[in-house]
Amino acid sequence: MSTQEHQYLFRQIIEQHRNILFKVARTYCKVREEQEDIVQEMMLQIWQSIDKYNPQYKITTWIYRIALNVAISHYRKTGYKKSVTVELPVFYNETSEDISDHSGDEVNILLKFIEQLKEIDKAIMLLYLEEKSYQEIAEIIGISESNVGTKINRIKNLLKSQFNSLKQ
């Protein structure tokens, strides 16, 4: 692949799928500056891995793999920082004006729940919420489809019980 083709492909990927990168970064990190760092790192890894892309998989599968691997690795580097900034205010409030108070509360519950999940469970939950098929989740995470189903059910049940306990 020539440098021009490489650059063209890279720009196309970023333009079409940048939302995936930001979504993953937001899920794993609450500090805006760090989110930007993570996205930059994701873009760099995409740039470096373009030649290794296997067309056997969907492009989104490949992007999610890179984005999640970068985000999880970043968490490992900054775990200490995270542990001292855990009491950050819920960031949903910044843009919640168009949604009723009631649904804002529910979003906050959902976000807090996701925040508390372990890294790989968090990745599975994110992919589930993005309505990825079990097959694609299995390909991104690297586990069997049946294992994906089991994990999703367990996480969903936990989430539902949290919603129910808060409603009571």
Next chain:
Amino acid sequence: MENTEIIQLWRSYQLKMDTALSQQKQLSVDVQSLKVRNMLSTMKPVKIFTLIVGIVWVLGGAFLLSQIYQHTFEQISKFFFFSALLQIGLTAMAIVIYLLQLYWIQQVDISEPVIKTQEKIARLVSSTLLVTKVLFLQLPLWATFYLSTETILSGDMLYIVINAVVVLSFTAVAVWLFVNIRFDNRHKKWFGWIFNGKEWTPLMKSMEMLEQIHEYK
């Protein structure tokens, strides 16, 4: 709450965030600046400096010891010579492991499935334990290099007893740490004392990650 409602909540939140993002700024992609940033963040100057100092120390020490061995071996203290030799050997071993880690890091493919890549990375970071174990083995050598055969043979019991206690206790601690610093003991209190601090966070997190990965197998 139903599954569809949960997914709807997520969608509405993501839509809000994406809209806010696109209003904030235009995404610019400058690959050259990305490369520079990445180089700076991964190759921390302190690490490079430590590695260079370590290599110079080992090469310099090896050269010096080879000269001593060839020219003045009969006159110098054998305690000093063999303590220095072992110390340099252990440092060289730690450097080799560190360089191997750097090589292995280059082999990690970030576009592979999450579990596979994370396990590789976590095992790599956890191999830092091996470096620490090897470096702890140097402990008794700092208590033997200044000993001399003449003083021991002179029969000064106080000197012999004090040094024997120091050397034996250092050896016991070093061997105990070498055997016990391992993944299985990560929850023990003493382990937390040794690996407490910001610089050890990646190591501790890697161990947590290996534990998580284990649950998926």
